[in-house]
Amino acid sequence: MLKTLSQGHLSLLETCPRKFQHTYIDQLGSPIDPDLQERLRWGSQFHLLMQQREMGLPVAALPAEDGEFQLCIQALVDAAPELFEPNTAELRLSEQPCTLFLNGYLLTAVYDLLLIRPGRGQIIDWKTHLKPKTSAQLVQDWQTRLYLFLLVETTPLTPDQVSMSYWFVRCQVPETGAFAPQQVTIPYSLDQHRQTRAALQRLTDQLTHLLDQPQAFPQVEAAKGICRDCSFDYRCDRVAKRASLYFPPLSAVAEVPIKPIS
Numbered sequence: 032m033l034k035t036l037s038q039g040h041l042s043l044l045e046t047c048p049r050k051f052q053h054t055y056i057d058q059l060g061s062p063i064d065p066d067l068q069e070r071l072r073w074g075s076q077f078h079l080l081m082q083q084r085e086m087g088l089p090v091a092a093l094p095a096e097d098g099e100f101q102l103c104i105q106a107l108v109d110a111a112p113e114l115f116e117p118n119t120a121e122l123r124l125s126e127q128p129c130t131l132f133l134n135g136y137l138l139t140a141v142y143d144l145l146l147i148r149p150g151r152g153q154i155i156d157w158k159t160h161l162k163p164k165t166s167a168q169l170v171q172d173w174q175t176r177l178y179l180f181l182l183v184e185t186t187p188l189t190p191d192q193v194s195m196s197y198w199f200v201r202c203q204v205p206e207t208g209a210f211a212p213q214q215v216t217i218p219y220s221l222d223q224h225r226q227t228r229a230a231l232q233r234l235t236d237q238l239t240h241l242l243d244q245p246q247a248f249p250q251v252e253a254a255k256g257i258c259r260d261c262s263f264d265y266r267c268d269r270v271a272k273r274a275s276l277y278f279p280p281l282s283a284v285a286e287v288p289i290k291p292i293s
C-alpha cells in the first residue's frame with residue numbers, strides 16, 4: 032500500500048490519476064530516452080558534487096573529462112558568493128530529508144541545501160535543466176508548494192520567514208558557451224500555506240478514495256492534450272483519438288478511381 036508521497040507523486044496524481052496508477056501502483060516502466068538519461072546522470076552527478084563540496088571534501092581533483100562540472104560549480108560560486116560564505120549564525124544542511132504525517136500519508140522532501148538563520152529559512156534547489164523555468168511555473172510546481180509547506184510545518188518559522196530559491200546552474204551564454212547560472216526566488220505567505228494545506232487534503236482524500244475502489248483510476252480528459260506525450264497512450268486507447276485530430280475517418284475520404292494503364 033502506497034503511504035509515502037513526494038512532490039513527484041502529488042504532481043502526477045493531480046495531472047492524471049491513471050498515469051499515477053500505472054507508474055506507482057502497477058509499476059509499469061517505460062524505456063527512457065537516451066538524451067534524457069544522460070541529462071539525469073549529469074544532474075545526479077552535479078548534486079553529489081555539491082554535497083561533497085558542502086561536506087568540505089575537495090572537488091578540484093575531478094578527472095579531466097569532468098571539467099564541465101568544475102566550470103559549472105565555479106560559475107555558481109562566482110554568481111552567488113553569499114551562498115557559500117561561512118556564517119556562524121547559520122545552520123547549513125545539505126541533502127536534508129524532511130517528512131510530515133498528514134491525512135494518512137507521509138509527505139517527504141529532500142532539500143538540496145537548507146540555510147536556517149534566526150527568523151529566516153531558505154531552501155536552495157539546484158536545477159540542471161538547460162533552460163530555466165519561469166517564476167509563474169515554479170509557484171505552481173508541487174516541489175515549491177510541498178517543500179515550503181513542510182519547512183513551515185516542521186520548524187518554528189512562519190510562512191513569511193521562508194523562501195525557496197532555484198538555481199539553474201547549467202544555463203550558458205549563447206555567444207561564448209560560458210556557464211551563467213540563473214536564479215528564481217519564490218517567497219511564501221500564510222495565504223499560500225493555507226491553499227497548499229487545502230490542496231494536500233483534497234489530493235490525499237482523493238487518493239484514499241481511489242485506493243478503496245476496485246475500478247481503475249480515472250483518466251485525464253483527452254482535450255487537455257496531456258496524453259500526446261504519455262507513454263501509456265496506447266494502453267489508454269488515446270492513440271486513435273489523437274490520430275483522429277490529424278486524419279479524417281476513412282469513410283470521409285472520397286474514393287479515387289484507378290485508371291488502367293493503356
Ligand code: SF4
Nearest residue numbers: 047250258261264267
Ligand atoms: S494516456 Fe492520458 S489518460 Fe492515459 S495515463 Fe497517459 S495521460 Fe493519463
